[in-house]
Amino acid sequence: MDWLTATRSFIALAEHESFTLAAEHEGVSASAMSKRIDWIEKQLGISLFTRTTRLVKLTTAGHSFLPKANAVLIQFDAMINHSDEATKVPSGTLKIAATLAVGSHILLPHIQTFLAKYSQVTIQLNVLNPGALPDLRNDLVITRQFEQFDSAAHKGTRLLDYQMHLFASPDYIEHHAEVQSIDDLAQHKMLLSNYYQKKGHIELSCGSRFLFNNYNFVSDNLDSILEAAIQGMGLIFISPSYIQKQLHEGTLVPLLPKLRSATKQLWAYYPKSTFVPLNTRLFIDHLKQQLTHSVSF
Structure with a gap:
């Protein structure tokens, strides 16, 4: 038995939580898989798994060992791959x-x-x-x-x-109160991601915070948020890189150009x-x- 073989088997069993499934993944018998786990536990002097008739679960020690085992295998595989990079075709x-x-x-x-x-x-x-x-x-x-x-x-x-800037659709600008300063934003609804809705604010480049107290649409689907902004549902803080197409087409335009998020x-x-x-x-x-x-x- 060697450490690399036993470590790979340990990681497979931790993932599949079944000796049969882990053995199939490694291309060995369930008996061989069991022997590998017994060997590595004896070498370490700890129990890595609790075993029942139905499930195999990591112990506290097993949870602690798992990231170390992953790191060792990642480094070993990278070392092997690195050794022939000069002639290797990426695949x-x-x-x-x-x-x-x-x-x-x-x-x-x-x-x-x-x-x-x-x-x-x-x-x-x-x-x-x-x-x-x-x-x-x-x-x-x-x-x-x-x-x-x-x-x-x-x-x-x-x-x-x-940095994130403030944008709205031309239709929104036409049918809502004019925005001339950050104070005017209190009258306008924001379109937010779940992250910013939970955070409740955005840090600005001037060092202050803009609080998201007034919003009417929350989603982690950016396409949905952009469509809501184009339809005139509210204002959006976003990096210009995400909306190059909309800016080019004129479906979204900037508001308060000097208002930007912290970098x-x-x-x-x-x-x-x-x-x-x-x-x-x-x-x-x-x-x-x-x-x-x-x-x-």
Whole structure:
């Protein structure tokens, strides 16, 4: 028995919670899987699982060991992949997580150009709930910077800075009270994401806060929020990069141009290892280059 084999079996059993299913995943018998788990538990001197007739669950010690085991395998796989990068053609699946807004309005055009360049790579774009922290189930998480996020299992890199501006439809402006100052906004309804509805405010570039006390529509579906804004249901705080099409068509126009949010950052988070996997590194480099030339925040 070796540590890598036993560790992979431990992770498979933690995921499937069944010796039979974990054994099928690893291509061995249930008996062999049981022996691997017994071996690693004896080596560590702890019980990693509680076993019943129906379920297999991680113990407290097992939960503590799982992120360490994941980190070891990620680093080992990255080391193997890194050793032949010079001649290796990028291939395989790259799992990326992002919110619906970031995925559809920011990432998708650059995913298209990336896949055109690296045709043997497959990208799996997973939905990240707004406000959710990065996790190791994805190779890459594209989201806003979390200042309080401190994980020994992750690394991160800044992609770009951006600010949110205020917009409305021409029809809304025509049929509602004029907006000449921030004080006038008290008379107007806002269109919000769930994140900002729960947060209750947005930090402004001047250092103050604008409170979201008056709103009539809340959704995490950016397309729905944009359609609501175009139909004249209310005002929206958003980065111009998300609404380039609407700005070009004139269906949304800026209000109070000097009113902007505090500067925010879009980051890429990925599992920490000595060697960053080739596909992850190539996509980050591609994204940074493309965003620098094509996105105006």
